[in-house]
Amino acid sequence: MxxxxxxxxxxxxxxxxxxxxxxxxxxxxxxxxxxxxxxxxxxxxxxxxxxxxxxxxxxxxxxxxxxxxxxxxxxxxxxxxxxxxxxxxxxxxxxxxxxxxxxxxxxxxxxxxxxxxxxxxxxxxxxxxxxxxxxxxxxxxxxxxxxxxxxxxxxxxxxxxxxxxxxxxxxxxxxxxxxxxxxxxxxxxxxxxxxxxxxxxxxxxxxxxxxxxxxxxxxxxxxxxxxxxxxxxxxxxxxxxxxxxxxxxxxxxxxxxGGIDAVEKVNRQKAQLLYEVLDSSDFYRPHARKDSRSIMNVTWRLPSEELEKKFVAEATENELVGLKGHRSVGGIRASIYNAMPLEGVQRLVEFMKDFEKRNG
Ligand SMILES: Cc1ncc(COP(=O)(O)O)c(C=O)c1O
Incomplete structure (x- = not known):
């Protein structure tokens, strides 16, 4: 493999x-x-x-x-x-x-x-x-x-x-x-x-x-x-x-x-997992307003740029890569397109909770 x-x-x-x-x-x-x-x-x-x-x-x-x-x-x-x-x-x-x-x-x-x-x-x-x-x-x-x-x-x-x-x-x-x-x-x-x-x-x-x-x-x-x-x-x-x-x-x-409907179901599940963590935390601050949230690209900030850098570095060590946000928003961006398995988002969510515990 x-x-x-x-x-x-x-x-x-x-x-x-x-x-x-x-x-x-x-x-x-x-x-x-x-x-x-x-x-x-x-x-x-x-x-x-x-x-x-x-x-x-x-x-x-x-x-x-x-x-x-x-x-x-x-x-x-x-x-x-x-x-x-x-x-x-x-x-x-x-x-x-x-x-x-x-x-x-x-x-x-x-x-x-x-x-x-x-x-x-x-x-x-x-x-x-x-x-x-x-x-x-x-x-x-x-x-x-x-x-x-x-x-x-x-x-x-x-x-x-x-x-x-x-x-x-x-x-x-x-x-x-x-x-x-x-x-x-x-x-x-x-x-x-x-x-x-x-x-x-x-x-x-x-x-x-x-x-x-x-x-x-x-x-x-x-x-x-x-x-x-x-x-x-x-x-x-x-x-x-x-x-x-x-x-x-x-x-x-x-x-x-199973076609678009099946793929959509998983996409919504993945997005929900991430937004639930963002909504239940004061540590993570989502960029998009609730009524406009994307189920493909989820963006958020941390309390400081230093912590954001640390987040990206530690995530990468945990084999969760490509999370650095675009410079015009800063922070973190998780792109969770169709091909991202549910397991990848579950792993990210676990990492986020753990990171918050250690740094929040
Ligand atoms: C919504 C959107 N439009 C346009 C572009 C530019 O695409 P390309 O690099 O294929 O020209 C991108 C690239 O990220 C995009 O996300």
């Missing part, structure tokens, strides 16, 4: 062990082809079949209707910050954004840089993004509304998505796609860098409602053009073949767990 620690890193993040084992087993000889998947032409029948299967799996697991298409793109979620305004802006219409954290801010800056008309209709900047803004009205004539579903850095998450009617709802779900059940058919476009909940870095999952493909202008860079990538079934140029392969395995792993 390989030596494995509990990895609470925000991303790239822990992957399901059975997925890693399959990759290992198939590395020298993928399905009897005498070569690994990553040595194979992206124009081969085998890879083409893998893309077709994964495209459907991504939609099927979440319950997207046939009105949607999955794309596998590159450049991370950061490329999507530019691709969304480039493809979905409309003459005479203003794009609307909700600023719930650093990644939302970056998405907004990209729209601004591209000179696209936009407006920020709500923000949680006034309280260092401890909450998800709920007080806003979506313009009847907006080009789209962009939200960040889960704020990886701050540990906040939309509890209920806004109803935008005919206005396309666009969401960055990089850190919470596939973590819980929701109605995906209310969205115009969802994007997610795979490296947290769905696979390795280097592949971005985009699911777009097909009618929106008609908005993509001809004069934008090809690499960011949704319509072209949709027409070519994500194979306009060489995709991240390894990334698509791992996403395929992760989707099958979620299915094997």
């Amino acid at each position: 390989a030596h494995r620690v509990f990895n609470f890193s925000a991303g790239p993040a822990t992957l399901p062990l059975p997925v890693l084992e399959t990759i290992q087993n198939e590395m020298l000889d993928y399905h009897g082809e005498g070569m690994s998947l990553i040595e194979m032409s992206h124009r081969s029948k085998t890879f083409d079949a893998l893309v077709v299967e994964t495209e459907a799996l991504v939609r099927e697991l979440m319950g997207f209707s046939d009105d949607y298409q999955t794309l596998f793109l590159q450049g991370g979620a950061t490329a999507q910050f530019a691709a969304v305004p480039l493809n979905l802006s409309r003459d005479g219409k203003t794009a609307e954004y909700i600023n719930s954290g650093s990644w939302a801010t970056k998405a907004i800056k990209e729209a601004e840089k591209l000179g696209k008309p936009y407006r920020v209709i709500a923000s949680s900047e006034d309280d260092n993004h401890t909450y998800i803004p709920t007080d806003f009205v979506v313009g009847k004539d907006a080009a789209y509304l962009h939200i960040t579903s889960n704020n990886t850095i701050f540990g906040t998450q939309w509890q209920e998505y806004p109803d935008t009617g005919d206005i396309p709802l666009v969401a960055d779900m990089s850190s919470d796609f596939y973590c819980r059940r929701f109605d995906p058919n209310k969205f115009g476009l969802i994007y997610a860098g795979a490296q947290k909940n769905a696979g390795p870095s280097g592949v971005t999952i985009v699911v777009i409602r097909k009618d929106l493909l008609e908005r993509s202008p001809k004069d934008i860079p090809t690499i960011l053009n949704y319509k072209i990538f949709a027409e070519k079934n994500s194979l306009y140029n060489t995709p991240n073949t390894f990334g698509v392969y791992v996403v395929n395995l992760v989707m099958k792993w979620i299915k094997d767990q």
Whole structure:
């Protein structure tokens, strides 16, 4: 057995062990082809079949209707910050954004840089993004509304998505796609860098409602053009073949767990364990407001930076790694994506209680 620690890193993040084992087993000889998947032409029948299967799996697991298409793109979620305004802006219409954290801010800056008309209709900047803004009205004539579903850095998450009617709802779900059940058919476009909940870095999952493909202008860079990538079934140029392969395995792993509902149940259990400790302690101070808490990234502070450093160091000695918070929040962040086993969180919670006893 390989030596494995509990990895609470925000991303790239822990992957399901059975997925890693399959990759290992198939590395020298993928399905009897005498070569690994990553040595194979992206124009081969085998890879083409893998893309077709994964495209459907991504939609099927979440319950997207046939009105949607999955794309596998590159450049991370950061490329999507530019691709969304480039493809979905409309003459005479203003794009609307909700600023719930650093990644939302970056998405907004990209729209601004591209000179696209936009407006920020709500923000949680006034309280260092401890909450998800709920007080806003979506313009009847907006080009789209962009939200960040889960704020990886701050540990906040939309509890209920806004109803935008005919206005396309666009969401960055990089850190919470596939973590819980929701109605995906209310969205115009969802994007997610795979490296947290769905696979390795280097592949971005985009699911777009097909009618929106008609908005993509001809004069934008090809690499960011949704319509072209949709027409070519994500194979306009060489995709991240390894990334698509791992996403395929992760989707099958979620299915094997019993699907989204089963995975959500465990995710809620894990989050509850952590929040219970935070709520019953004066030593640990959670960053996110109760009504906005994330079940994927849990963030908290300790009484001093010195204790925070000690916490991270001792946790690492106990094989609980990747717990240092992002500098804009400080403190501790436990990323508990789908692949983090319940046992990992149980171990963390025990460690937290013990640490408090010794240092509180
Ligand atoms: C919510 C969210 N959006 C965007 C990004 C940026 O993603 P990438 O590094 O794939 O461009 C991240 C990365 O952590 C994220 O958590």
